[in-house]
Amino acid sequence: MQLTTYTLKTCDTCRKALKALEAAGHEVTNHDIRAEGLPREALPGWLEALGPEVLVNTRSTTxxxxxxxxxARLSTDPAxxxxxxxxxxxxxxxxxxxxxxxxxTPAVRAALGA
Structure with missing residues (x-):
């Protein structure tokens, strides 16, 4: 299966995910969000699918x-x-x-067979 990932190249979890996805036989196109940014046009759809409480990491250093x-923009303009x-x-x-x-998460790994 062809997958597209949005990661940070310095993130250990992202590196583990990429390695596991490739080992499971997926073709992965990766985008480094620090270098390339996020696709602004895709954010509303991601937020609709997941919700800001899932997509925004409120426990991060950022x-x-x-x-x-x-x-406060999380509730008014999450995208x-x-x-x-x-x-x-x-x-x-x-x-x-x-x-x-x-x-x-284990659920994501199971859904993607990785």
Whole structure:
């Protein structure tokens, strides 16, 4: 299966996910969100599929470094917040056809056979 992933090259979890997906026989096209940013046009669909509570990592160092006004954008403009701060995204985001997965949880691994 062809997959598209959005990761950080320095993220251990992302590296483990990529390795496992390739070992499971998936063809993976990877995008480094720090170098390439997030696809602004895809964010609304990802947020609709997953919800901001899944897609935005509120336990991250990036989140803790934001001021209250910027954090408030989570409820009013989550797509804009993620576009401006791509490292807030829960990683990796994996696109498998029309399905969007976030994180490298046991459920995601099972769904992708990795």
């Amino acid at each position: 989140w803790r470094g934001l001021d209250d006004a910027t954090r 804009g917040l993620l576009a401006d701060h791509p490292t807030l995204m829960k990683r990796p985001v994996i696109l498998a056809g029309d399905t969007v997965h976030a994180g490298w």
